[in-house]
Amino acid sequence: MFRPHPNISDAWILSKSGELEPPVTVVLAALHGNERCGVAAIESVRREPSPFVERQLEGSVVFVHGNPRATEQRRRYTQGGTDINRLFSYGYVESLAREAWTYEHQRALELRPLITGADALLDIHSASQPTPPFVICDGSQQAVRLGGATGFKVTYGWDGPGMLMDQVSIGSLVSQGKPALSVECGQHEAPSTMAYAHTVLDSFLVAIGALAGDLPPTEPEVYRLFARVVKPTHDFVLARDFASFERLDAGQSLGSGPGLNIVIEREAYLLLPTPSAERGEDIVYLAERVS
Numbered sequence: 073m074f075r076p077h078p079n080i081s082d083a084w085i086l087s088k089s090g091e092l093e094p095p096v097t098v099v100l101a102a103l104h105g106n107e108r109c110g111v112a113a114i115e116s117v118r119r120e121p122s123p124f125v126e127r128q129l130e131g132s133v134v135f136v137h138g139n140p141r142a143t144e145q146r147r148r149y150t151q152g153g154t155d156i157n158r159l160f161s162y163g164y165v166e167s168l169a170r171e172a173w174t175y176e177h178q179r180a181l182e183l184r185p186l187i188t189g190a191d192a193l194l195d196i197h198s199a200s201q202p203t204p205p206f207v208i209c210d211g212s213q214q215a216v217r218l219g220g221a222t223g224f225k226v227t228y229g230w231d232g233p234g235m236l237m238d239q240v241s242i243g244s245l246v247s248q249g250k251p252a253l254s255v256e257c258g259q260h261e262a263p264s265t266m267a268y269a270h271t272v273l274d275s276f277l278v279a280i281g282a283l284a285g286d287l288p289p290t291e292p293e294v295y296r297l298f299a300r301v302v303k304p305t306h307d308f309v310l311a312r313d314f315a316s317f318e319r320l321d322a323g324q325s326l327g328s329g330p331g332l333n334i335v336i337e338r339e340a341y342l343l344l345p346t347p348s349a350e351r352g353e354d355i356v357y358l359a360e361r362v363s
């Protein structure tokens with residue numbers, strides 16, 4: 073059966089009985105409202121659920137439109153709101169007065185039992201700059217294998233100091249040793265991004281054992297982050313218009329500003345270069361290839 077979730081808005085349950093049968097797999101889309109590829113993938117399930125109902129194995133899959141109001145506003149988060157993908161450690165429930173809560177605080181709380189109680193989680197994103205699709209995971213054998221099964225490149229090491237793993241959607245499952253992946257499907261509105269979101273939704277559900285199906289054999293490319301680069305000054309600019317997974321050799325310039333030139337000390341693959349970053353924000357991440 074496929075039906076709307078009884079307690080959570082903009083969420084739908086796929087299960088044999090229509091109830092929330094364990095194990096529960098959650099597919100999250102558009103926690104960042106303007107990242108619509110995952111919503112498009114969920115909409116295609118909603119339009120034509122029978123191929124999914126027929127392939128269903130055990131448990132339930134809950135499909136969730138993470139931040140529908142921000143999607144309506146075509147924004148990352150709602151006007152006057154905040155990044156919901158920094159709220160999943162739920163510290164604000166104790167530390168922030170209710171009057172100060174935004175829509176995202178309310179929505180994160182509405183999703184709390186579902187997300188913290190899930191047995192597996194896929195969180196679908198897209199990026200502002202062009203990028204090949206890739207998986208973000210915790211680097212456990214289980215997660216790397218699952219990430220590789222999607223056919224995407226696999227990255228880990230995002231849980232270092234300042235990397236916010238405890239605050240993002242997958243953090244709760246990662247801390248419980250449960251399988252959880254976040255995926256970047258490409259640049260926001262690119263047709264290939266939409267296609268990759270469909271693909272990864274299906275391949276993840278097959279790989280986790282929620283749906284019957286075959287996965288093509290893959291030799292995943294795996295990368296480990298070893299540094300995050302914070303934009304040091306207002307005038308700092310990247311050396312050129314980098315794409316994700318572009319490789320720099322030791323000695324090449326990453327970027328420069330007045331009186332400042334950042335040179336790469338060792339071979340590095342660039343992840344999520346963000347030319348629009350403000351001073352103090354992450355402008356790029358550096359990774360090494362491990363397999």
Ligand SMILES: [Zn+2]
Nearest residue numbers: 104107197198
């Ligand atoms: Zn995002």
